[in-house]
Amino acid sequence: MQDIIATPKVTKTILDKYDLKATKRFGQNFLIDANIVKKIAMSACDEKTITVEIGPGIGALTQFLAMYSKRVYAHEIDKKLIDVLADIFKEEDIEIIPGDFLKADLSDMPYSDKEIVVCSNLPYYITTPVLFKLFESDLKIKKIVVMVQKEVADRFVAKINSPDYSALSVITSFKYDIKLVMNVPKTVFDPRPNVDSAVISFTPKEVDFKGDETLFFELIKASFKQRRKTLKNNLDAYLKDQDVLALLDKADIKPNVRAQELALDDFKRLYEVIYEDQSLR
Numbered sequence: 001m002q003d004i005i006a007t008p009k010v011t012k013t014i015l016d017k018y019d020l021k022a023t024k025r026f027g028q029n030f031l032i033d034a035n036i037v038k039k040i041a042m043s044a045c046d047e048k049t050i051t052v053e054i055g056p057g058i059g060a061l062t063q064f065l066a067m068y069s070k071r072v073y074a075h076e077i078d079k080k081l082i083d084v085l086a087d088i089f090k091e092e093d094i095e096i097i098p099g100d101f102l103k104a105d106l107s108d109m110p111y112s113d114k115e116i117v118v119c120s121n122l123p124y125y126i127t128t129p130v131l132f133k134l135f136e137s138d139l140k141i142k143k144i145v146v147m148v149q150k151e152v153a154d155r156f157v158a159k160i161n162s163p164d165y166s167a168l169s170v171i172t173s174f175k176y177d178i179k180l181v182m183n184v185p186k187t188v189f190d191p192r193p194n195v196d197s198a199v200i201s202f203t204p205k206e207v208d209f210k211g212d213e214t215l216f217f218e219l220i221k222a223s224f225k226q227r228r229k230t231l232k233n234n235l236d237a238y239l240k241d242q243d244v245l246a247l248l249d250k251a252d253i254k255p256n257v258r259a260q261e262l263a264l265d266d267f268k269r270l271y272e273v274i275y276e277d278q279s280l281r
């Protein structure tokens with residue numbers, strides 16, 4: 001494939017040639033701006049990278065990922081696109097994995113034992129399940145770079161004390177450094193979606209935590225359960241008979257704060273006081 005796919009003209013030519021239409025039910029919005037696609041690929045990989053893409057579509061991003069990385073594996077659910085992709089990328093080192101990524105057994109993929117980067121213009125209807133499948137997998141992920149709806153990106157990158165700061169932001173930042181790579185206007189897609197998008201990246205970080213993760217995440221979710229309520233009120237409901245004021249005092253947290261005023265380290269301290277500090281029992 002010689003021509004750059006991510007242009008309005010080439011996209012139309014490919015869709016016409018193979019008698020294709022973007023399928024709404026698979027969240028198909030094809031990228032038609034080569035500069036944006038190039039930036040996404042460059043922020044994700046280099047010549048040593050094994051890249052995994054979810055949803056190559058007609059290959060707009062795949063083409064640049066192939067240019068910048070060592071090898072690309074691409075999961076595509078739409079049966080109509082499998083032969084088209086094979087035809088478009090006859091010469092590139094790309095392996096198309098047909099089927100639903102959400103049903104794929106990630107311990108049994110050709111890349112399961114390799115260090116990988118995940119890069120995708122995600123189908124918006126499954127953004128969160130795809131991300132959590134990756135977060136909860138045993139894959140050796142070096143970095144995840146994904147295009148998502150702007151409002152979803154805002155929730156992931158939200159800073160403490162902002163309206164978007166939530167249990168999701170805190171729990172994800174526990175294991176990943178999360179960055180906004182760029183905002184992307186809806187005009188660079190065909191068909192054009194109703195909302196703007198953004199590219200965000202997740203880089204795994206060292207986790208210095210010896211407690212029970214499930215319990216820790218439950219505590220964070222319970223703290224944010226009713227945003228308007230104070231942390232104490234939310235914890236009263238969660239911890240039932242415990243003396244929440246004494247616990248907060250011990251964790252050096254003011255009694256009248258709301259969860260959105262607490263940083264990840266505050267939640268870690270709170271966890272330790274509630275579950276590991278024997279002096280209050």
Ligand code: SAM
Nearest residue numbers: 026029030031055056057060077100101121123
């Ligand atoms: N990467 C292309 C681009 O940027 O132009 C297409 C992106 S489009 C937003 C999403 C792609 O994901 C489509 O090709 C769609 O068929 C595919 N897709 C949707 N659901 C999927 C799933 N569960 N597993 C794998 N691919 C899926």
